Amino acid sequence: xxxxxxxxxxxxxxxxxxxxxxxxxxxxxxxxxxxxxxxxxxxxxxxxxxxxxxxxxxxxxxxxxxxxxxxxxxxxxxxxxxxxxxxxxxxxxxxxxxxxxxxxxxxxxxxxxxxxxxxxxxxxxxxxxxxxxxxxxxxxxxxxxxxxxxxxxxxxxxxxxxxxxxxxxxxxxxxxxxxxxxxxxxxxxxxxxxxxxxxxxxxxxxxxxxxxxxxxxxxxxxxxxxxxxxxxxxxxxxxxxxxxxxxxxxxxxx
Numbered sequence: 001x002x003x004x005x006x007x008x009x010x011x012x013x014x015x016x017x018x019x020x021x022x023x024x025x026x027x028x029x030x031x032x033x034x035x036x037x038x039x040x041x042x043x044x045x046x047x048x049x050x051x052x053x054x055x056x057x058x059x060x061x062x063x064x065x066x067x068x069x070x071x072x073x074x075x076x077x078x079x080x081x082x083x084x085x086x087x088x089x090x091x092x093x094x095x096x097x098x099x100x101x102x103x104x105x106x107x108x109x110x111x112x113x114x115x116x117x118x119x120x121x122x123x124x125x126x127x128x129x130x131x132x133x134x135x136x137x138x139x140x141x142x143x144x145x146x147x148x149x150x151x152x153x154x155x156x157x158x159x160x161x162x163x164x165x166x167x168x169x170x171x172x173x174x175x176x177x178x179x180x181x182x183x184x185x186x187x188x189x190x191x192x193x194x195x196x197x198x199x200x201x202x203x204x205x206x207x208x209x210x211x212x213x214x215x216x217x218x219x220x221x222x223x224x225x226x227x228x229x230x231x232x233x234x235x236x237x238x239x240x241x242x243x244x245x246x247x248x249x250x251x252x253x254x
Contacts, residue, residue: 042240049242052235055203056187056214060175060231061248066107068170069251071226073218075224077209078176080192085110085169092142094161096118096155099137102145109136110169113193116152117168122159129153130194131169152153177206177214185213187233207234212243219247 055098064071066083073079088104098116112133117126133151137143150169174190178199185206188199206213212234219228227250234243 015199041238045238045240046242047196049235049237049240052203052206052237053233053242053244056206056233057231057244057246057248059187059202060229061246063173063175064154064229064248064250065253069226071218071250073216074174074176076216077214078174079216080172080174082115082170082172083107083169085114085171087168089166090162091147091185092137092140096152098150098152098162098167099143099147100150101143101147104147106148106169108171110148110150113191114169114171115193116150117170118156118160118162119165120159121155121161121165126168128157129156129158132181175202177209180204185209187214205235207236 079250091098186204
Protein backbone atom coordinates (compact mmCIF):
# COMPACT_ATOMS: atom_id res chain seq x y z
CA UNK A 1 0.00 0.00 0.00
CA UNK A 2 1.47 3.30 -1.14
CA UNK A 3 2.07 6.11 1.33
CA UNK A 4 -0.26 9.07 1.33
CA UNK A 5 1.17 12.11 -0.48
CA UNK A 6 0.42 15.64 0.68
CA UNK A 7 -2.00 17.41 -1.67
CA UNK A 8 -1.19 20.87 -2.89
CA UNK A 9 -3.32 23.42 -1.04
CA UNK A 10 -3.90 27.11 -0.39
CA UNK A 11 -1.34 28.01 2.21
CA UNK A 12 -0.63 31.06 4.28
CA UNK A 13 1.98 32.41 1.88
CA UNK A 14 -0.38 32.18 -1.04
CA UNK A 15 -3.13 33.93 0.96
CA UNK A 16 -0.79 36.77 1.87
CA UNK A 17 0.30 37.18 -1.75
CA UNK A 18 -3.33 37.19 -2.89
CA UNK A 19 -4.27 39.83 -0.33
CA UNK A 20 -1.32 41.97 -1.34
CA UNK A 21 -2.25 41.75 -5.01
CA UNK A 22 -5.86 42.54 -4.22
CA UNK A 23 -4.73 45.59 -2.25
CA UNK A 24 -2.64 46.80 -5.17
CA UNK A 25 -5.54 46.34 -7.59
CA UNK A 26 -7.99 48.12 -5.26
CA UNK A 27 -5.56 50.99 -4.67
CA UNK A 28 -5.07 51.40 -8.42
CA UNK A 29 -8.82 51.27 -9.00
CA UNK A 30 -9.47 53.81 -6.24
CA UNK A 31 -6.79 56.11 -7.60
CA UNK A 32 -8.25 55.82 -11.10
CA UNK A 33 -11.76 56.51 -9.82
CA UNK A 34 -10.59 59.50 -7.80
CA UNK A 35 -8.79 60.90 -10.84
CA UNK A 36 -11.87 60.34 -13.00
CA UNK A 37 -14.10 62.12 -10.49
CA UNK A 38 -11.62 64.99 -10.19
CA UNK A 39 -11.45 65.44 -13.96
CA UNK A 40 -15.22 65.26 -14.24
CA UNK A 41 -15.58 67.87 -11.49
CA UNK A 42 -13.11 70.15 -13.28
CA UNK A 43 -14.98 69.72 -16.57
CA UNK A 44 -18.26 70.59 -14.86
CA UNK A 45 -16.68 73.70 -13.31
CA UNK A 46 -15.25 74.75 -16.67
CA UNK A 47 -18.58 74.21 -18.41
CA UNK A 48 -20.39 76.29 -15.80
CA UNK A 49 -17.86 79.13 -16.09
CA UNK A 50 -18.17 79.02 -19.88
CA UNK A 51 -21.97 79.11 -19.65
CA UNK A 52 -21.91 82.19 -17.41
CA UNK A 53 -19.87 84.36 -19.78
CA UNK A 54 -21.88 83.02 -22.74
CA UNK A 55 -25.12 84.14 -21.09
CA UNK A 56 -23.67 87.61 -20.47
CA UNK A 57 -22.86 87.97 -24.15
CA UNK A 58 -26.14 86.49 -25.41
CA UNK A 59 -28.34 88.62 -23.15
CA UNK A 60 -26.63 91.88 -24.07
CA UNK A 61 -26.54 90.97 -27.75
CA UNK A 62 -30.28 90.19 -27.77
CA UNK A 63 -31.10 93.50 -26.05
CA UNK A 64 -28.92 95.50 -28.45
CA UNK A 65 -30.58 93.80 -31.42
CA UNK A 66 -33.88 95.39 -30.30
CA UNK A 67 -32.54 98.64 -28.83
CA UNK A 68 -32.56 102.24 -29.96
CA UNK A 69 -29.11 103.54 -30.96
CA UNK A 70 -29.02 105.90 -27.96
CA UNK A 71 -27.24 103.47 -25.63
CA UNK A 72 -25.70 104.84 -22.44
CA UNK A 73 -22.72 103.28 -20.68
CA UNK A 74 -22.62 104.27 -17.02
CA UNK A 75 -19.06 104.05 -15.77
CA UNK A 76 -17.73 100.87 -17.33
CA UNK A 77 -19.88 98.26 -15.58
CA UNK A 78 -23.45 99.30 -16.48
CA UNK A 79 -25.37 100.00 -19.67
CA UNK A 80 -28.84 101.52 -20.08
CA UNK A 81 -30.91 101.14 -23.23
CA UNK A 82 -34.46 101.27 -24.56
CA UNK A 83 -35.40 98.07 -26.40
CA UNK A 84 -38.58 97.32 -28.32
CA UNK A 85 -40.80 94.47 -27.20
CA UNK A 86 -43.10 94.52 -30.24
CA UNK A 87 -44.07 96.67 -33.21
CA UNK A 88 -47.61 95.85 -34.34
CA UNK A 89 -50.96 97.09 -35.62
CA UNK A 90 -53.73 97.20 -33.03
CA UNK A 91 -56.93 95.30 -33.74
CA UNK A 92 -59.17 97.11 -31.23
CA UNK A 93 -59.27 100.29 -29.16
CA UNK A 94 -61.60 101.58 -26.47
CA UNK A 95 -61.06 104.60 -24.25
CA UNK A 96 -57.58 104.16 -22.75
CA UNK A 97 -57.16 100.57 -23.91
CA UNK A 98 -55.44 99.18 -26.95
CA UNK A 99 -55.46 95.55 -28.07
CA UNK A 100 -52.65 93.99 -30.08
CA UNK A 101 -53.67 90.77 -31.85
CA UNK A 102 -52.49 87.41 -30.60
CA UNK A 103 -50.85 86.76 -33.97
CA UNK A 104 -48.16 89.31 -33.09
CA UNK A 105 -45.01 87.86 -31.56
CA UNK A 106 -43.59 89.71 -28.58
CA UNK A 107 -39.85 89.64 -28.13
CA UNK A 108 -40.52 89.49 -24.38
CA UNK A 109 -43.76 89.59 -22.45
CA UNK A 110 -45.18 93.08 -21.72
CA UNK A 111 -45.77 94.36 -18.22
CA UNK A 112 -46.88 97.48 -16.41
CA UNK A 113 -44.31 100.24 -16.71
CA UNK A 114 -43.55 99.63 -20.38
CA UNK A 115 -43.88 102.54 -22.82
CA UNK A 116 -46.13 102.80 -25.87
CA UNK A 117 -45.48 104.96 -28.92
CA UNK A 118 -47.93 105.75 -31.73
CA UNK A 119 -47.49 107.99 -34.76
CA UNK A 120 -49.09 111.42 -34.63
CA UNK A 121 -50.30 112.14 -38.19
CA UNK A 122 -50.13 115.92 -37.67
CA UNK A 123 -46.60 116.25 -36.34
CA UNK A 124 -45.24 113.05 -37.90
CA UNK A 125 -43.49 112.25 -34.64
CA UNK A 126 -44.18 109.61 -32.00
CA UNK A 127 -46.86 110.21 -29.38
CA UNK A 128 -45.84 108.38 -26.24
CA UNK A 129 -47.51 107.20 -23.08
CA UNK A 130 -46.93 104.69 -20.29
CA UNK A 131 -48.57 101.28 -20.03
CA UNK A 132 -50.38 101.07 -16.69
CA UNK A 133 -51.50 97.45 -16.96
CA UNK A 134 -51.53 94.50 -19.34
CA UNK A 135 -53.95 91.62 -19.75
CA UNK A 136 -55.31 88.96 -22.07
CA UNK A 137 -58.10 89.97 -24.44
CA UNK A 138 -60.56 87.24 -25.39
CA UNK A 139 -61.57 86.71 -28.99
CA UNK A 140 -63.95 89.30 -30.41
CA UNK A 141 -65.25 90.43 -33.77
CA UNK A 142 -62.32 92.81 -34.25
CA UNK A 143 -59.74 90.49 -32.74
CA UNK A 144 -60.82 86.96 -33.79
CA UNK A 145 -57.77 85.36 -32.14
CA UNK A 146 -57.84 87.52 -29.04
CA UNK A 147 -54.75 89.45 -28.07
CA UNK A 148 -52.85 91.47 -25.51
CA UNK A 149 -54.69 94.33 -23.82
CA UNK A 150 -52.69 97.43 -22.90
CA UNK A 151 -54.12 100.01 -20.53
CA UNK A 152 -52.60 103.41 -21.36
CA UNK A 153 -51.91 106.19 -18.89
CA UNK A 154 -53.78 108.64 -21.13
CA UNK A 155 -55.93 108.07 -24.22
CA UNK A 156 -54.36 109.05 -27.56
CA UNK A 157 -55.51 112.31 -29.18
CA UNK A 158 -57.57 112.33 -32.34
CA UNK A 159 -54.45 112.94 -34.42
CA UNK A 160 -53.16 109.50 -33.43
CA UNK A 161 -55.08 106.82 -35.41
CA UNK A 162 -54.18 103.85 -33.22
CA UNK A 163 -55.91 101.33 -35.50
CA UNK A 164 -54.31 102.52 -38.75
CA UNK A 165 -50.62 102.81 -37.95
CA UNK A 166 -48.32 100.43 -36.05
CA UNK A 167 -47.60 101.01 -32.39
CA UNK A 168 -44.34 100.31 -30.62
CA UNK A 169 -43.97 98.96 -27.08
CA UNK A 170 -40.56 99.33 -25.50
CA UNK A 171 -38.85 99.16 -22.14
CA UNK A 172 -35.91 101.07 -20.68
CA UNK A 173 -33.61 98.63 -18.92
CA UNK A 174 -30.25 98.82 -17.22
CA UNK A 175 -27.76 95.96 -17.02
CA UNK A 176 -25.14 96.23 -14.33
CA UNK A 177 -22.83 94.29 -12.04
CA UNK A 178 -24.04 94.21 -8.45
CA UNK A 179 -23.16 92.35 -5.28
CA UNK A 180 -25.83 89.99 -4.06
CA UNK A 181 -26.74 89.05 -0.54
CA UNK A 182 -24.53 85.97 -0.88
CA UNK A 183 -21.51 88.20 -1.40
CA UNK A 184 -21.10 87.12 -5.04
CA UNK A 185 -21.12 89.48 -8.02
CA UNK A 186 -23.88 89.13 -10.60
CA UNK A 187 -25.01 90.64 -13.87
CA UNK A 188 -28.41 92.08 -13.02
CA UNK A 189 -31.28 93.67 -14.93
CA UNK A 190 -33.19 96.71 -13.71
CA UNK A 191 -36.37 97.88 -15.38
CA UNK A 192 -36.11 101.68 -15.52
CA UNK A 193 -39.55 102.62 -16.82
CA UNK A 194 -40.49 104.95 -15.29
CA UNK A 195 -37.83 104.60 -12.57
CA UNK A 196 -35.16 101.96 -12.02
CA UNK A 197 -36.28 99.17 -9.71
CA UNK A 198 -34.24 96.54 -7.91
CA UNK A 199 -31.79 94.41 -9.88
CA UNK A 200 -32.81 90.90 -10.87
CA UNK A 201 -29.99 88.37 -11.38
CA UNK A 202 -29.33 87.36 -14.98
CA UNK A 203 -25.92 85.64 -14.95
CA UNK A 204 -23.23 84.85 -12.44
CA UNK A 205 -21.36 84.62 -10.29
CA UNK A 206 -18.76 86.85 -11.95
CA UNK A 207 -15.49 88.17 -10.68
CA UNK A 208 -15.65 91.54 -8.96
CA UNK A 209 -15.47 94.65 -11.18
CA UNK A 210 -11.93 95.33 -9.94
CA UNK A 211 -10.89 91.91 -11.24
CA UNK A 212 -12.51 92.29 -14.64
CA UNK A 213 -15.84 90.60 -13.95
CA UNK A 214 -17.52 92.91 -16.47
CA UNK A 215 -16.24 95.74 -18.64
CA UNK A 216 -18.38 97.78 -21.05
CA UNK A 217 -17.10 100.35 -23.55
CA UNK A 218 -18.95 102.22 -26.28
CA UNK A 219 -17.37 102.24 -29.72
CA UNK A 220 -17.97 105.64 -31.34
CA UNK A 221 -17.96 106.89 -34.91
CA UNK A 222 -15.81 109.89 -35.78
CA UNK A 223 -18.89 112.11 -35.29
CA UNK A 224 -19.30 110.77 -31.75
CA UNK A 225 -22.28 108.49 -32.36
CA UNK A 226 -22.13 104.99 -30.86
CA UNK A 227 -21.97 102.05 -33.26
CA UNK A 228 -21.08 99.10 -31.02
CA UNK A 229 -20.60 97.97 -27.45
CA UNK A 230 -17.40 96.20 -26.43
CA UNK A 231 -18.16 93.64 -23.73
CA UNK A 232 -15.75 91.56 -21.67
CA UNK A 233 -16.69 89.22 -18.84
CA UNK A 234 -14.87 86.79 -16.59
CA UNK A 235 -16.09 84.06 -14.27
CA UNK A 236 -14.25 81.64 -11.99
CA UNK A 237 -15.92 78.50 -10.68
CA UNK A 238 -13.81 76.47 -8.28
CA UNK A 239 -10.43 76.29 -9.91
CA UNK A 240 -11.61 76.88 -13.46
CA UNK A 241 -11.97 80.25 -15.17
CA UNK A 242 -13.55 81.50 -18.38
CA UNK A 243 -13.42 84.87 -20.09
CA UNK A 244 -15.16 86.45 -23.07
CA UNK A 245 -14.63 89.54 -25.19
CA UNK A 246 -17.03 90.57 -27.95
CA UNK A 247 -17.94 93.62 -30.00
CA UNK A 248 -21.73 93.83 -30.22
CA UNK A 249 -23.12 96.10 -32.94
CA UNK A 250 -25.83 98.63 -32.15
CA UNK A 251 -28.80 99.40 -34.35
CA UNK A 252 -27.81 101.19 -37.54
CA UNK A 253 -27.40 104.94 -37.15
CA UNK A 254 -28.73 106.94 -40.13
